[in-house]
Amino acid sequence: MFELTYKNLQINIKENYSESYKGDNICILKGPNDTGKTTALALIKLAFSNFQLNQIDNETMKNKLKLILNNPDFEMHLLISSYDNSFSIRIDYDNNLNRADYYINNRPTGYTHFIEDIELLYEVPGEAIKKFQGILYDTKNKLTEYEKILIAYEAHINELYDKLTRYEHSEKRKNQITSKIQQLNEKLESIKFIYxxxxxxxxxxxxxxxxxxxxxxxxxxxxxxxxxxxxxxxxxxxxxxxxxxxxxxxxxxxxxxxxxxxxxxxxxxxxxxxxxxxxxxxxxxxxxxxxxxxxxxxxxxxxxxxxxxxxxxxxxxxxxxxxxxxxxxxxxxxxxxxxxxxxxxxxxxxxxxxxxxxxxxxxxxxxxxxxxxxxxxxxxxxxxxxxxxxxxxxxxxxxxxxxxxxxxxxxxxxxxxxxxxxxxxxxxxxxxxxxxxxxxxxxxxxxxxxxxxxxxxxxxxxxxxxxxxxxxxxxxxxxxxxxxxxxxxxxxxxxxxxxINDQKILLDNLEIVEKPSCDMTKNEMELESNLLVQIKKKLKNYKELIDLLLSNNSEQFPRNTSSDKFFEILGKYIANIIKFIYHLHEKYRLLGIDFVNRAYLIEPTESGTDRISFDSIGTGTSALNGLLARMHQDTNGKKLIILVDEIGDMDDNNLKNLINNAEIEIKANRLLLMLMTRPDNKSNDTKSKAVCESIKFDLGDKNYGIE
Incomplete structure (x- = not known):
């Protein structure tokens, strides 16, 4: 059995959290985006980490949990029991008291003893790919925004150029007329003397x-x-x-x-x-x-x-x-x-x-x-x-x-x-x-x-x-x-x-053109405008290259010095954001991305491996193999809890295989809980929340929530 309840959980008005989740030993949290599904998994992981934020790898989630813990009235209660109810754990957290209480079989226990009996596995099957694609979309959007800024700046430069041109023309005309008046006055003085x-x-x-x-x-x-x-x-x-x-x-x-x-x-x-x-x-x-x-x-x-x-x-x-x-x-x-x-x-x-x-x-x-x-x-x-x-x-x-x-x-x-x-x-x-x-x-x-x-x-x-x-x-x-x-x-x-009088009338009737407030000369503006055209051209090319990356069509990738350099810089940029990837429950530092060969570049391992393909992570196969290996591995008597975020990133066969193996481990009292999340955006109700859906063991034909 699984039960998770909150009190005073509030982050921002955009997210609509459930106050409690209840289910069996295999559950799926389903609901629209921004309903707290991943947050629930992160809070469980935080609870098993004695509420130490440095144990959370995801920086975005770490910042969100920090906001939650900043609320002094926040409370959290977690209860998990085995399939036959022979073993149970409970965690109570009161932020007002700044204290977490841990229980095994309803008896209080210290955190150190608690984690000696429990092992938690947290898996995000397509996290690297999801982050990678999200960063690509975000980068493309940023390039688009930057392009808009450049267009606005180019329009501003052109407007300044036109204003400066009009001002210079006006000043030139004014100087011509003034010079003409001066020449006529000089000639007039000469003629007056002669007269x-x-x-x-x-x-x-x-x-x-x-x-x-x-x-x-x-x-x-x-x-x-x-x-x-x-x-x-x-x-x-x-x-x-x-x-x-x-x-x-x-x-x-x-x-x-x-x-x-x-x-x-x-x-x-x-x-x-x-x-x-x-x-x-x-x-x-x-x-x-x-x-x-x-x-x-x-x-x-x-x-x-x-x-x-x-x-x-x-x-x-x-x-x-x-x-x-x-x-x-x-x-x-x-x-x-x-x-x-x-x-x-x-x-x-x-x-x-x-x-x-x-x-x-x-x-x-x-x-x-x-x-x-x-x-x-x-x-x-x-x-x-x-x-x-x-x-x-x-x-x-x-x-x-x-x-x-x-x-x-x-x-x-x-x-x-x-x-x-x-x-x-x-x-x-x-x-x-x-x-x-x-x-x-x-x-x-x-x-x-x-x-x-x-x-x-x-x-x-x-x-x-x-x-x-x-x-x-x-x-x-x-x-x-x-x-x-x-x-x-x-x-x-x-x-x-x-x-002279006619020239003075012309001078008086000249349109007053104010000099635009600008430190650049017209030549500098022309150079700036030409530079903007080149930058916009590059931005367009970069966006087209990102579209090719998102389409996964590596055959159409251009192979030239410019595109290779862009892919290299983009790969390092994304790697610097993702920092680490997980493969078969091992953590690897990400150095770059080989877009052409669709692989993550990692620090070389002892075996000499320096890359992991997108496909081995993106279908959930890696996560499945890792989880299955850990399920069947001897835990020295520790009870296992598995958290799987975004099972929608696993293909159907891998997901069914995972649930079947989890059922075996649960009935053998080695696995206490496998809690998964899956997005469900079919509801048009903007106030709908995430729900906990249990997977029943006694069903003949299991659907496992797979549509």
Whole structure:
């Protein structure tokens, strides 16, 4: 008889244990997985080991039993009696008291004496194979999980790579736009400098043009007024005066008036450069007004000679100044710089690099403008002296013409002493009216110019140039070119500012891409991704090799260095987990597994055996032979108890043979109990527990629980 009861047996909510098992001398514990069948056998073995956990080989079961013993309220009671009830043993364990009591035939006995009368055999027929296959499945599952992790990691790497690519593209675009803006700004600054210089030049030319235009207009008005005065004089003159003489005289007076206007218009130039000595005062304060006289007698050769002498002396002095001036080099440099500026401006659009100087056109032009500004003072002074000489030349030339007119007048006056009555023509009155109308128009233009001149009066108060109409036309053309140049500069500035603004809008509208938080570069990511592909390929290959192992089809095993190496490492890995195998009740240390030849590699025995085949263990033949040998072996009077776990791993013939032999040993009172376990997963009841099913001896046709 067999009886096992527990109190407070609880490990975890997944396992559904029975509280007691009762049966005959041959019993099978049947039930679904996780119902405590193997645990019951392990607890019996633990009881026969005086509850010493180090006697349990299976590490998983050892940990489970440790949890059970950690419950202080756990109790266990085991009762086994012989077939004829002539012999019995009992073990009572109270964890709260931390004590195990042993009984033989209801009499207390010590553990040492107890085990002298009892021998326990614990056999797991297919344990090595079961563990081996379980480890293979577990390894494959781990490889699958690892594969999932690699896939997730690969996706993460690819995502980081894409983000980094987008970030780098964004940064590259941002840098391109920023660089473009910087280049445009640099070009804008160069053009602005050129624009400022061109605008300044235009304004100077414009002011000069306005001032000289105004002066020319004043001279023209004075000339016309003089002509009107002449006409009036002619009308008022003595009608009896000789007409020819009067005409010559009027020519002398008109020319003298022109010279007066000419000298007077350049007076500011003379004032700024000529020393105001006695000669100066004699000419400009005393004799000059005689040229504006209406009396022909005030004009004589002596007067003309005094003017000629004075202006020739000034011209000679100025020529000496020009020849001996220290500024001659500066003047040449200034004119060269002006020509270079005009030349470079023609190529400023393309802004090429100028050989030798190694500057762009814009940079070189900026330097030229600076040099022009430095040389301008010396050049202006030199130019004023040149203009004074030019003025003297014009005056001397006109004095020569006046001399010829005066001589002609004197000659004709001497020839004709007779005074004739002058006939006044009607068209002279018409000329006066036309001149007066012209003066009105010119006065209107003069008023307009006065407004513009007032703003530049101070700057051009000492303006040296005395432009005639031809020179004004040239100046007007230069002014128009200067205007076109600075307006072209302005258009370039507007275009550049628009381009800069467009680039800034592009920059502002760029998508903000944050740099991913990652220590790897793109090259490292590519290497990592390639490595992952190789690892995944290896994992797939390893899983396929494991599937071949599980299929037991050794003929399809690939024979190459890579697969051989994998099988070798896998064999050592599994051997390190299983550690030991049992064969014919002998314990062997497992060194590795020969998957191709389906054998366990063990430490060589004294007989030289270094391997045990899968088949000798996996069918239960080894366990059967070992158990049968022990059953029939002399036990020196010890009663035998046999525990067989998972008889489902034994084939039917071996199992029937085992039970038949056990029946003989039980009836002979050598075997007290053979307790076996068998899984039964047919029940759909999740709350079902394991049950104890006895094997009856008096049955004619024994099924032994074999389906």
């Amino acid at each position: 400022d210089q061109d605008l300044k030049k235009y304004q100077e030319l414009h002011n000069k043009f306005i001032y000289n235009k105004y002066r020319e207009l004043e001279i023209d008005i004075s000339m016309i007024e003089s002509k009107i005065d002449e006409l009036n004089r002619n009308i008022k003159k003595d009608k009896y005066k000789n007409r020819k003489i009067n005409r010559y005289g009027n020519e002398v007076l008109n020319k003298a008036m022109e010279i007066y206007q000419l000298i007077n218009s350049d007076k500011s130039l003379f004032d700024s450069l000529v020393y105001k000595d006695e000669k100066y005062r004699n000419i400009f304060e005393d004799k000059l007004k005689l040229l504006n006289s209406n009396n022909i007698d005030d004009i004589n050769l002596e007067l003309i000679s005094s003017f000629n002498t004075y202006f020739n002396q000034i011209k000679q002095q100025n020529s000496e100044k020009l020849n001996n001036s220290d500024d001659n080099e500066s003047v040449l440099q200034y004119r060269l710089v002006e020509q270079l500026i005009d030349l470079i401006n023609k190529y400023i659009d393309k802004n090429p690099i100028i050989p030798i100087f190694e500057n762009t056109a814009a940079e070189f032009l900026k330097k030229l403008y600076n040099e022009e500004e430095k040389l301008k003072v010396a050049y202006n002074q030199y130019e004023k002296i040149e203009n004074l000489n030019s003025a003297c030349d014009n005056i001397i030339k006109e004095l020569g013409n006046l001399t010829l007119l005066l001589k002609t007048y004197d000659m004709n006056k001497d020839k004709n002493k007779t005074k004739n009555i002058m006939n006044i023509k009607d068209d002279q009155y018409s000329d006066i009216i036309d001149y007066e109308s012209l003066i009105k128009k010119m006065e209107s233009e003069k008023e307009r110019l006065i407004k513009e001149r007032s703003s530049i009066e101070d700057e051009y108060r000492h303006l040296p140039e005395a432009y005639n109409k031809y020179n004004l036309e040239i100046l007007g053309k230069i002014l128009e070119d200067a205007k076109n140049k600075y307006e072209d500069d302005k258009r370039k500035i507007d275009s550049l500012e628009k381009d």
